[in-house]
Amino acid sequence: MTSTDVKTDGTPDPDAPGGSRRPARTRGCLPFAGVCAVALALLLVGSRVGLLPGFGDLFGERTTDRSGPAVLKAVQDMSAYQAASGDFQVVVDLEKDTKFLPDAVRGTRTLYVGAGTVAASVDLGGVAEDGVKVDEDRTEAELRLPHAVLSKPALDPDRSYAVSKQRGLLDRLGDLFSDNPGSEQAVNKLAARRIAEAAEESGLTTRAEKNTTSMLQGLLGSLGFEKVTVRYADPSS
Structure with a gap:
């Protein structure tokens, strides 16, 4: 070290040639x-x-409901008498896969329990003009009504749930960036269709017609009719 490499206070000069500079x-x-x-x-x-x-939980996630109020779109007068209601439950096993790719890579399988109700009603407003006959003494009456019909299944979200959902690797990666509401809609539609099929085979309409007959006989009996006959037929017949 030369004399020019030393500061006046005796310490080495980092700017001098060969001096050590501290990194920034x-x-x-x-x-x-x-x-x-x-x-x-x-x-x-x-x-x-x-x-x-x-x-x-480290980031304190919370849910805020900013939904707007419900808006009334239409009002419809009802003339149908709901005479029976059935409570149904179905287990849906829906699987979707892709050709030439294993399920572990691309595909989904959902096990879903759907619960809902189906109502059976008789349209009292659909009685034809000649559908009601009353004798002269007003002691006997005969009514001709349309057959009972089933409503669309109404799924109960509180009792419907997914038991398991298996997804391939590509489906899992896709869910990281976007939700897939179509998959939930598919199992809901399938569950509703299965419940509707079960309701058609349950004899719910027959029970509804029987209950409607009892209701009308009791109502007209309180008005003084001694004999009340109720028949069911298709509107075209």
Whole structure:
């Protein structure tokens, strides 16, 4: 070391040739910031896919309902008498796969329990002009009504649930970036169709017609009719 390499206070001069320069602090901050960004991304992805259980509550997730009020779109007068109602439950096993790809890569299988009700009613407003006959003494009456019909199944969201849902790798990756409401809609439609088929085979319409007959006989009997006959037929017959 020459005399020109030493400051006046006796310490080495870093600007002098051969002197040691301390690295800038900003160089160490950049790698540290990159590590923090990668760690944060891993936490977010891990909590989404379930790889790091327990970290989902770290960010204080909460649900806020900003839905608007329900709007009345139409009002319809009803003349049907709901005479019976059935409570049904069905287990739906829906599987979707792709050609030339194994299920582990692309495909879904959902096991879903659907619960709902179906009503059977008789349209009293659909009685034809000659559908009611009363004798001169007003002691006997004969009514001709249309057959009972079934309503569309009404699924109960509180009693319907997915038991299990298996998804391929590509489907899981797709769910990370977007929801798939179509899959839930598919099992709901299938459950409603199965419940409707069960209602048609349950004899619910026969029970509804029997209950309607009892109701009309009791109502007209209280008005003084001693004999009330109720018949059911198709509107075209």
